Amino acid sequence: MSQKITIHDIARELNLTSGTVSRALNDHPRISDATKKLVKEKATELKYQRNKIASSLRSGKTHTIGVIIPSAQMNFFGSVVHGIEMMASSNGYSILLYQTEETAALEIKAIEAFLSARVDGILASVAKETVDFSHYNELQKRNIPLVFFDRTNDELKVPSVVVDDYKGAFLATEHLIQSGYLRIAHVSGPQQLKTFNERLRGYKAALEKYSIVVEQELIYQGDISIEAGRAAVDYFFTLSDIPDAVFAVEDYSALGVIKGLKDRKIRMPGEFGVIGFANENFGEHISPSLSSVDQQTVQMGKEALGLLMELIALKENKPGYPLREKIVLEPLMQFRQSSTGKTISIKQAKNNTTLANLS
Amino acid sequence: MSQKITIHDIARELNLTSGTVSRALNDHPRISDATKKLVKEKATELKYQRNKIASSLRSGKTHTIGVIIPSAQMNFFGSVVHGIEMMASSNGYSILLYQTEETAALEIKAIEAFLSARVDGILASVAKETVDFSHYNELQKRNIPLVFFDRTNDELKVPSVVVDDYKGAFLATEHLIQSGYLRIAHVSGPQQLKTFNERLRGYKAALEKYSIVVEQELIYQGDISIEAGRAAVDYFFTLSDIPDAVFAVEDYSALGVIKGLKDRKIRMPGEFGVIGFANENFGEHISPSLSSVDQQTVQMGKEALGLLMELIALKENKPGYPLREKIVLEPLMQFRQSSTGKTISIKQAKNNTTLANLS
DNA sequence: GTGAAAGCGCTAACAC
């Protein structure tokens, strides 16, 4: 049988009341050290385990936070969750984890579960599919502390932790320019997500800084997948003026681009430069190794939890916490082989081939 | 203000009692369809959210399970958690996630949190550091359903889900033999973990099946890291009789081997065959693409949760569940470029080079 | 088919 020692059992054995036992266990200031010691010893002796359920019901605090991610299988989110859980645990919080599989339906289901579980706060990375944010709105109405990480939305005024997507994209694009690439394309992601929109903005800004005209035909409306990258290459090679570099919105898209270019026997780097975003763990091991923008995933998780703790403290009217609306992490540039110096243009390469054929 | 609609509010508005409302919400058979409909409509109208805390306190069931993993940052565990959460969610269960960072201290802390949260069951992958299993023993004493996955311990009689490491290693080694490789080495992992020991056993068994003598000098005592793989190559090339293939205990070691061989300009496959274990996500994207043994991570998670559900049902005396003690998943062979047919021996290659130099 | 009432185990006023 599973044990069921309660504070009443401890109280009875010590000739105290359950109230005193409860206070002793919670280190209430007005309980004498002697009884505290007595109670705690008896508690361990009886292998008492505090019933958090009952405690939560009475106190209204669960010390549990809900975490919503698209999928734990994606390295990026596993890493963020790692950061979140570490910090949560050391703050005495437990985390309830739900995955959306990028669908709004599961996102709604997760929020309902959290509401029902009376979590003290929620950390979420919005699903790709989500366009209607009313379920998040509902959380705000109910005054439930909420922090977005990575995937955010600006319509809702939700505090968030993100990497500086704009800056990362800007630097990535600038790096391609400085490496000598002249016609730089972009494989973009779903534009309803601010994350991806910011990266597009950064891309454009870098071009503009160097007085390069932003051409709409060089922006392929893609997705974060290998397939999207491949499709982008197929598309780019239908253009009359083929690009010689790609800044992909994410590493998997970048990988697709590399695969597509390899199929076409394009030399990377040299003929073609590629840079991605996310610094997924395969990047440094493929060939050419993929240049990318590191998003400080673990730190992102820690910061997100920290911000949520502040919101929770604020809600409980504990003062002294200046509320930050947004934490922006520095993108860490990881320059590898795929984006290093341009040596020869595709046109030149083609001409060479033509010459070779003629000779 | 956060809302606090209770069943009493619904009851009052409908001139019913809270008991009836509770039953209606839970689809109790003796409640008329009419009232059920009425109650449910009113519930959504008032945006009622069932208080799971109160429900759990009263019923003794939390519909929550605790999950213990070394780290969510490790792709393997992220993947298993993905499987666990998917299945849990579709069974109406929430998961509480704790990481051990491979330490016994955090493992104990996690179990205490789970006990206190009154989880209905626990899924755990043992920390590398753990040698004393008394905290897991305590769970058994308290009759809390427990299932191990991947990292198991044979002393405790805990139901578990693992991949057949022996068989996977056997098939991997056999594949190298059948591909024409003659002198097959092994980069092994920490032998105190049963997982890695089983893989060594499988390697030896395959050699023996083909009457190949197991040579101790071909077994490099390594680890699951790129560095270990590189070091293994350095070592193998000091041997008077250099091997022509490697079965590495894990993909990162295999990757190190590939990198080491590339540095030495060894052609793969052909001159040298390599196969790993784990089917990490970089494997199919590197060149040569890495042959490996897939551990069915997502399936492992699903099976672990399924087994736990059975244990929970058993505890509640719902009959008809034959209890399985151990689920062993089939290793799925992923043959890619790195292990395909041998075409030329290193000796031959050297001779060719020598000849070329002479001419 | 529904009502009445007890209580899950804890916390937190309010006493003194």
Place this chain on the structure above:
DNA sequence: GTGTTAGCGCTTTCAC
């Protein structure tokens, strides 16, 4: 410094 008391919101016997 400790006792008393009243619930938190739900489920669940026992009625009828």
